[in-house]
Amino acid sequence: MSTNPPGTPAHQASRALQVAQRVHSIEPFHVMEVVKAASALARCGTDVISMSVGEPDFTATELVQQAAIDAIRAGATQYTDALGLPALREAIASHYASAYGVDVDPRRIIVTAGASAGLLLACAALVDVGDEVLMPDPCYPCNRHFVAAFGGKPVLVPSNAAQRYQLTHDDVEARWSDRTRGVIVASPSNPTGTSMTGPQMQQMLAAVRKRGGFAIIDEIYQGLSYDHPPVSALHFDADVITVNSFSKYFNMTGWRLGWLVVPQALVPAFEKLAQNLFICPSTIAQHAALACFHPDSIALYEERRHEFKRRRDFLVPALRAIGFTVPVMPDGAFYVYADISAVAHNDSGDSAAFCLDVLGKTGVAIVPGADFGLAAPARHVRLSYATKLSRIEEAVGRMGRLFGR
Incomplete structure (x- = not known):
């Protein structure tokens, strides 16, 4: 006692x-x-x-592995800018042009410690206490937890096979309230593996934009599209916030590296949050990721x-x-x-x-x-x-x- x-x-x-x-x-x-x-x-x-x-x-390609080894041997292991290596941001922007036919200013790209860190930054920047955020049900569970972590309220909207388990224009119209601030969707989705069609994405984004809300689009599986060319949400609305990752298509799960594309006006806010919450993503992973975009x-x-x-x-x-x-x-x-x-x-x-x-x-x-x-x-x-x-x-x-x- x-x-x-x-x-x-x-x-x-x-x-x-x-x-x-x-x-x-x-x-x-x-x-x-x-x-x-x-x-x-x-x-x-x-x-x-x-x-x-x-x-x-x-796993990561031989070129990516060798780039990591080369960075370590060269002593390229110190902090980078909070927004990421300029060369990597430029490489990602070039990838958008070649893979999706979308021109993205590298200054809008924020390299993050995985897509999870990107989603955290987006919710930290956009979700206030009491804000409601719409998302389809079923969806990746962490998305609703990211919202809740900043005092927001995730609103799960039941979806079905007819709508490809995705949020629709009609869902936004019916479920938007005075407390709703925005939406989070993933295309292709975890757990369903289904994508939004181009018209479905365009109409849903138009409904959100009409209400002055934000749209966070998780595109980490965009590279793994099988039946049609992938279409980024940026094709329809330059003001959406897209989240992507080196984990899935680029096979670098444990390297913990991703990125965001955000409107230019929001970059300073995201940079301030990134500086305070993460300092910077892994320097070695960033140097390695440059080799992801090599043709081989x-x-x-x-x-x-x-x-x-x-x-x-x-x-x-x-x-x-x-x-x-x-x-x-x-x-x-x-x-x-x-x-x-x-x-x-x-x-x-x-x-x-x-x-x-x-x-x-x-x-x-x-x-x-x-x-x-x-x-x-x-x-x-x-x-x-x-x-x-x-x-x-x-x-x-x-x-x-x-x-x-």
């Missing part, structure tokens, strides 16, 4: 510290329960096939994009054949969002229990819908095809035998 009298520093230090209220509004990742269970099975010798994590199985690197990324498409083209029909419902073909990223109503045999009708059941009986790790919103999450799972096709084929075979297909 403590002998320190109440009120003394030692007694005060022994009491549990209270976390800020914002922490309580951030939900845990349900996927981590699947990941923990999968790791436990693997340690016991089970051959686990992971279709849970949104991470390419490819781009050629390899395109080969890998075609491989992702090959996996998708096998997986979606195969899932449908064993009983999953996939109402709309994903056209980007590396995810399939599937309805399990026809194959779920557990009594709870809960996708989290379903995923654990599938994992325990087949060794295939997939993700429950609970992480991605409130629109029928118990009926949905997300499957990632960021793994070898041979492993995907084996996973489908195992699940098919479990479901009697």
Whole structure:
């Protein structure tokens, strides 16, 4: 028993510290329960096939790796400007011209410590306490947590396959209130792998612009588009804020590097926030990323994009054949969002229990819908095809035998 009298520093230090209220509004990742269970099975010798994590199985190209080594050997490891290396900002601007046919002033580009840091900066700059921000349901869970972290209120708008699980002009018209400040959407989306069509994006942005709101467009999977050339939101509205990353198309997840394109008038505000919150992105990663835009690197990324498409083209029909419902073909990223109503045999009708059941009986790790919103999450799972096709084929075979297909 403590002998320190109440009120003394030692007694005060022994009491549990209270976390800020914002922490309580951030939900845990349900996927981590699947990941923990999968790791436990693997340690016991089970051959686990992971279709849970949104991470390419490819790594940085040889040119990128060598550029990092060269930067280290040259001592190019000190702080950069908070907005990023000028050469990298110029290279990104050139990439917009070649890949998307959009002219972007390099001064509008802000290099960030991953797309997550970019989204944090955008919310810090634009979201005040009490502001409402519209986003489709389902969506990437961290998007709503970024809004909540700055006192805003994420408003999840149920979407469906007919609208490609995306926010529409009609959604903005119907759900905008006096407290609404803007929208956050991702195209292509996590978890659905679906993109907004050009007209859909244009009409939605027009509805936001008419109300003087902001639009943050997450384009981190833009490079992984399969059925049509990718179209950046910047093509329709120069005042949108786009978020991108070197993690997905450029296969540099652990390097933690991304970027924003923001209106020129907002650059000083973003720069001030970046200076105070992050100082600068990783210098080594920035020097390495310059090699991403070498023609040899781009050629390899395109080969890998075609491989992702090959996996998708096998997986979606195969899932449908064993009983999953996939109402709309994903056209980007590396995810399939599937309805399990026809194959779920557990009594709870809960996708989290379903995923654990599938994992325990087949060794295939997939993700429950609970992480991605409130629109029928118990009926949905997300499957990632960021793994070898041979492993995907084996996973489908195992699940098919479990479901009697």
